[in-house]
Amino acid sequence: MPGETTRRRGAALEADLLDAAWAELEAVGYARLTMEGVAARARTGKQVLYRRWSNRAELVIAAMRQRTGSIADRVPDTGSLRGDVLEVLRAGAGRQRQIGPDTLHGLLAEARDVDPSFFGIMRGVLRTAVERAAERGEIPTADLPRRVLTLPADLLRHEILLSREPVTEDTLEEIVDDVFLPLVHR
Amino acid sequence: MPGETTRRRGAALEADLLDAAWAELEAVGYARLTMEGVAARARTGKQVLYRRWSNRAELVIAAMRQRTGSIADRVPDTGSLRGDVLEVLRAGAGRQRQIGPDTLHGLLAEARDVDPSFFGIMRGVLRTAVERAAERGEIPTADLPRRVLTLPADLLRHEILLSREPVTEDTLEEIVDDVFLPLVHR
DNA sequence: GCCGTAAGAGACGCAACGTCTCCTAAGGAG
């Protein structure tokens, strides 16, 4: 096999490393993911990993970024606030299904600086959805208390962190219909 | 020194072990707490720990239980729903201050079965508070959607898990005044 | 075609794990 002496470099190698990290994550889970395991899977040495990321958490976060591009920036537009918010939550729940609660718990415990943009992304999207609903006259005002605006995202996150089971569609609807919409309609 | 040959046993020893675990937790934090460290602090061997708890998480949970008795069962009665709920949240926030987010994150990541009673305690207390408010005629009905009832506790928990800073009184008031009470009043 | 950079490979010392073994104090049974 000719690939035998081929030595990967730069971006190509980095992509392979992140792929290997992701594969290892799926294979053994975050708790038992080791730098040596990832290195072995990528058929390289640990040093190559440490040259780029200084610990498990950083490596895994990088791998996740590569895999699950940014959710944000794509504001849904279903015509109703309810539909928009549900859509945002579905996107968040979907991302959770990809990542899994164990990884989230692990990162929370190990990452010194969980980049807020990692958990706080949904806020801007929700603000836009609410503003558009107000413009349509669907709700009285877009001027909500900060905590109300982040409420759907916060509750979803809470659910993800504590449930260990994938979040169901029913749960998302409860969040929207029992909590968020009643607060906004007035 | 005569204490030198005294060998502790049973419950007395167990209490010493849990004290040592708690002290170690305060001294080095959950991330760097080790079984060997706890054993050394308790002036005994690891085996004595492993005979009782099969890992860090179990040991620490036991230590916490001994230290911070049960919050529940003591339903505040301030005369107003607002006061009662705030009081419950303050108790929860206080417990957090004792324990610290790092320990919580660690347990979440390591404990296979985070006993729901550990995180879900506040629910029953809130139910009682709401029922009494309804009896007083302060609110129209005590028949709230499940998710609304657990809302204050859920939001506090979310805050605790993601903020890393102690939860402030302001935050508690936001939860109650901007989110919970508006939902209940109607 | 030369040469600096970084990949590939693995040895190293260290810290904790969880298991084990050995000895001996404690304290109940008779």
Next chain:
DNA sequence: CTCCTTAGGAGACGTTGCGTCTCTTACGGC
């Protein structure tokens, strides 16, 4: 009071993964 079972105290042991380090060698820009 003595015997005997139980469990505490102490530490050795093999293992795993960490993070660092060293060495050789391929790559690819100049």
